[in-house]
Amino acid sequence: MKLLERRSIRLYDQDVKISEKELKEIILETNLAPSSMNMQPWRYVLITSDEAKEKLRPALYGNIKQLETSAAMIVIFNDLHKFELAEKIYDEAVEQGLMPPEVKEKQMTNIKNMVQKADLDKLNISGMIDCGLAAMNLMYVAREHGYDTCPIGGFNHELIHDVVGLDKERYTPVMIVSIGKAAEEGFPSVRLPFDDTAKII
Numbered sequence: 310m311k312l313l314e315r316r317s318i319r320l321y322d323q324d325v326k327i328s329e330k331e332l333k334e335i336i337l338e339t340n341l342a343p344s345s346m347n348m349q350p351w352r353y354v355l356i357t358s359d360e361a362k363e364k365l366r367p368a369l370y371g372n373i374k375q376l377e378t379s380a381a382m383i384v385i386f387n388d389l390h391k392f393e394l395a396e397k398i399y400d401e402a403v404e405q406g407l408m409p410p411e412v413k414e415k416q417m418t419n420i421k422n423m424v425q426k427a428d429l430d431k432l433n434i435s436g437m438i439d440c441g442l443a444a445m446n447l448m449y450v451a452r453e454h455g456y457d458t459c460p461i462g463g464f465n466h467e468l469i470h471d472v473v474g475l476d477k478e479r480y481t482p483v484m485i486v487s488i489g490k491a492a493e494e495g496f497p498s499v500r501l502p503f504d505d506t507a508k509i510i
């Protein structure tokens with residue numbers, strides 16, 4: 310897989326479906342992305358059936374080629390209740406000998422303090438950063454499996470919860486990633502030069 314050769318692909322071979330087994334592998338590999346306190350706030354809805362795709366259609370701004378030809382439209386959400394799974398994550402880490410129990414206790418105390426403060430803005434920003442990393446990982450993992458993707462921000466963020474049946478207050482939409490077997494090359498796109506984006510100090 311050549312990472313630097315990824316391009317947004319908007320047209321896929323409709324005859325190539327991705328099995329549920331492989332989609333699950335792709336998601337589990339995607340989840341190897343790093344996240345703040347390892348809370349893994351990413352949640353995905355994988356839209357694969359024609360029926361579910363039809364429900365998604367009115368929520369899209371354009372992006373119809375991806376909808377109609379992809380093997381799946383993967384909607385990524387940031388879970389604002391991510392800390393509910395903290396104990397599960399850290400217990401497992403302790404069980405597997407990956408984390409000393411006292412570190413778990415310390416982390417749980419930190420989390421309880423954070424939950425009490427309930428700074429929704431901070432929670433949302435931190436989760437969106439994590440989910441952005443997951444989205445990028447998903448695009449690379451897809452290539453590793455021989456597929457291509459297109460990140461899609463062009464959808465109605467108010468309608469999307471009804472389409473997928475998730476709670477609006479709890480889950481913040483991040484983006485949709487279409488995935489499938491490429492049926493086009495995609496087009497090269499310009500990147501800004503070093504000096505416009507970075508400096509060495």
Ligand SMILES: Cc1cc2nc3c(=O)[nH]c(=O)nc-3n(C[C@H](O)[C@H](O)[C@H](O)COP(=O)(O)O)c2cc1C
Pocket residue numbers: 315316317318319372459460461462463464484495496498
């Ligand atoms: C957050 C985000 C939202 C995007 N939304 C769309 C979209 O709605 N439709 C689309 O065709 N491409 C979308 N793109 C793809 C960009 O247009 C594309 O990444 C950019 O032009 C660079 O091209 P490349 O991905 O081929 O390198 C989006 C990309 C990102 C990161």
